[in-house]
Each structure stands twice: as C-alpha cells, then as structure tokens.
Amino acid sequence: MENTIHFKVSSWKFVIAILGLCIFEYMCLSVLSTPFSELDSRTDRLHTIFAYLFFAPVSVFIGAFILTLLAFLLKPVKGLTISETGITDTSSPFSIGEIPFDNISSINSRTNITYGNKYGKARMNEVCINIRRRKIDNTWWANKGLLGRIVKRLHTYTIPTKVFSASHNEIVDAIEKSIINKNIKFTSMDFKHER
CATH class of the missing domain: 2.30.29 (PH-domain like)
Known part of the structure; x- marks a missing residue:
C-alpha cells in the first residue's frame, strides 16, 4: 500500500479573500449602477467616462474570480x-x-x-x-x-x-x-x- x-x-483564508473581493465587487457595482448624470455632476465628463471604462472590466474580473474561488472551496479534495x-x-x-x-x-x-x-x-x-x-x-x-x-x-x-x-x-x-x-x-x- x-x-x-x-x-x-x-479554507477560512479563502473565505476571507472572497469576502474582501465581495466588498470590491460591491464598490464597482455601486459606481456602475450610478446614473451617468449623477456621476457627471460630481466630476467632469472625462472622469465619468473613465470611471465606467475602468470599473466595468474590473467588476467582471472580480466576479469571475469570486466564482472560481467558490467552485474551488466546494471541491472535496x-x-x-x-x-x-x-x-x-x-x-x-x-x-x-x-x-x-x-x-x-x-x-x-x-x-x-x-x-x-x-x-x-x-x-x-x-x-x-x-x-x-x-x-x-x-x-x-x-x-x-x-x-x-x-x-x-x-x-x-x-x-x-x-x-x-x-x-x-x-x-x-x-x-x-x-x-x-x-x-x-x-x-x-x-x-x-x-x-
């Protein structure tokens, strides 16, 4: 034999990492869900466009990474x-x-x-x-x-x-x-x- x-x-270290990523994902989604006019009133137009261009791919990447970590945690070995x-x-x-x-x-x-x-x-x-x-x-x-x-x-x-x-x-x-x-x-x- x-x-x-x-x-x-x-596993708890991965859980902490997932919670941290969830906070960043929430921040990204809160920016992306804010109406363009509201963001535009706070900053100039160029910064508003860059905010959407930056947070959209970051949100997708973080979301995919969270799902990957969750799938890993569910593995038996x-x-x-x-x-x-x-x-x-x-x-x-x-x-x-x-x-x-x-x-x-x-x-x-x-x-x-x-x-x-x-x-x-x-x-x-x-x-x-x-x-x-x-x-x-x-x-x-x-x-x-x-x-x-x-x-x-x-x-x-x-x-x-x-x-x-x-x-x-x-x-x-x-x-x-x-x-x-x-x-x-x-x-x-x-x-x-x-x-």
Missing part, C-alpha cells in the same frame, strides 16, 4: 499530497496537480521572503520545486495545458505554504523525508536578514 501524506488547505511517486498540489484553483519525483531536480524551502514595496509588504514562506531540463518531459508538461507550459519554461513551481493548516516546517519535513534516495537535492534558505 502506498504511503501518502496529505496537508489540508485552510484540496491541499498538498505527498506520495511515493510524486507531489500533488491542489491548494488553489490554479494549481498544477501532480508532479512526479522523476521530473524534479531539486526542492528549495524558502522562509521569510518579503514581497511588496514601501506602501505595503507581506512576508511569505514557500516551497520551490525545480524542474528537470529534459526534452523527454516536454510532452508531459504540454499535456498540463498553459500552466504546464509556463512551469516547464520557467523550470520552477512555487507553493506558498501559508494557505495550509499545517506549519511550513511540517510540510518541509514531510517533503524532505519523501525524497530520500530519489536523487533530488534539497536546500533551505532563510531571508530574514536579507534586505
């Missing part, structure tokens, strides 16, 4: 599964699915990475899966669709570990144990003291 370890996605044959990522609507160990050259654990600028920053922990640069894998990645082609071209696939109920260290320990004797290099990097 195959030994598998499964890490569940923290969400998370990260580590088996004897590979790593299966189903932690988001845009996850790639299974990556066999045979296609992986190395795995990096990256902690305390800071993303953002002077207006806002976020600290993240990630697991980066580096893909082997072999021509024989091209067809396999192409069968994964557009996302598979992008991953193959970039030669890396990143999994943010904050979306899981388990801690970063628990996930990393499980991955490190699963790749023993599989010719996969494992490294850990801490960016806490980096600028």
Whole structure:
C-alpha cells in the first residue's frame, strides 16, 4: 500500500479573500449602477467616462474570480499530497496537480521572503520545486495545458505554504523525508536578514 501524506488547505483564508473581493465587487457595482448624470455632476465628463471604462472590466474580473474561488472551496479534495511517486498540489484553483519525483531536480524551502514595496509588504514562506531540463518531459508538461507550459519554461513551481493548516516546517519535513534516495537535492534558505 502506498504511503501518502496529505496537508489540508485552510479554507477560512479563502473565505476571507472572497469576502474582501465581495466588498470590491460591491464598490464597482455601486459606481456602475450610478446614473451617468449623477456621476457627471460630481466630476467632469472625462472622469465619468473613465470611471465606467475602468470599473466595468474590473467588476467582471472580480466576479469571475469570486466564482472560481467558490467552485474551488466546494471541491472535496484540496491541499498538498505527498506520495511515493510524486507531489500533488491542489491548494488553489490554479494549481498544477501532480508532479512526479522523476521530473524534479531539486526542492528549495524558502522562509521569510518579503514581497511588496514601501506602501505595503507581506512576508511569505514557500516551497520551490525545480524542474528537470529534459526534452523527454516536454510532452508531459504540454499535456498540463498553459500552466504546464509556463512551469516547464520557467523550470520552477512555487507553493506558498501559508494557505495550509499545517506549519511550513511540517510540510518541509514531510517533503524532505519523501525524497530520500530519489536523487533530488534539497536546500533551505532563510531571508530574514536579507534586505
């Protein structure tokens, strides 16, 4: 029997994201539902036209994204599964699915990475899966669709570990144990003291 370890996605984090998107969607719809004459009286005509041109596509995009997240939350299996044959990522609507160990050259654990600028920053922990640069894998990645082609071209696939109920260290320990004797290099990097 195959030994598998499964890490569940923290659903409440996706619920918070959906609520935040719903607030933005409400703001967009409130602007779009305001009569042109009322908006025109508050600003000049050019700004009114730009308001409609900006909020219409943004509203459609946010609405589609909310529906995508809701459909993802209703899926029975969400998370990260580590088996004897590979790593299966189903932690988001845009996850790639299974990556066999045979296609992986190395795995990096990256902690305390800071993303953002002077207006806002976020600290993240990630697991980066580096893909082997072999021509024989091209067809396999192409069968994964557009996302598979992008991953193959970039030669890396990143999994943010904050979306899981388990801690970063628990996930990393499980991955490190699963790749023993599989010719996969494992490294850990801490960016806490980096600028």
